[in-house]
Amino acid sequence: MFFFTISRKRRSSHEKEKKPVNRKKIIIRIVAGILAVGGAVMTILVSCSPVPDTAFAEGVGEYSLAADSQALREDFFLQFGYKAQSLSDRSVRIPEDEYVSAQFRHVQEQMGLKSSDYAGEQAQQYILRLVGDEETSDSFGVITVYKGRVVEAYLTDFEYPASLESLTG
Secondary structure (H helix, E strand, C coil): CCCCCCCCCCCCCCCCCCCCCCHHHHHHHHHHHHHHHHHHHHHHHHCCCCCCCCEEECCCEEEEEEECHHHHHHHHHHCCCCCCEEEEEEEEEEEHHHHHHHHHHHHHCCCCHHHHHHCCCCEEEEEEECCCCCCCCCCCCEEEECCCEEEEEEEEECCCCCCCCCCCC
């Protein structure tokens, strides 16, 4: 015959009783942590979407889109043979594609620009007067700058109906 002795360890009064592990709560906390980290990563990736430093236009070749200072904005026009002086600027929202005219879209494509990639984003629009000869005396250059880079550019005379031309001719 075999005798088994079962002994139970007695707890002293200062020891706490162990609570049962609630696996459901642990799983919920892990999932919540993963979702929070994933959301933070997605926010960083979306906010860091790259804006190109250069674009390519037929007849001009590759040109710089840098425009985070007045000098760089004026230099932007020099790349196309226009001397420009800053006049004004304003905050704008880059329009969704359905609100952009076919003519405007064509002008942007000629310049190698695609502002629709930034639709809905807040940007700064600058108007510069083209200076030099009589041919450009009543002409203006307009650029929209997002994250320090030109995403839209065109020439206009601001008459009604306003002309809209590519900087590449």
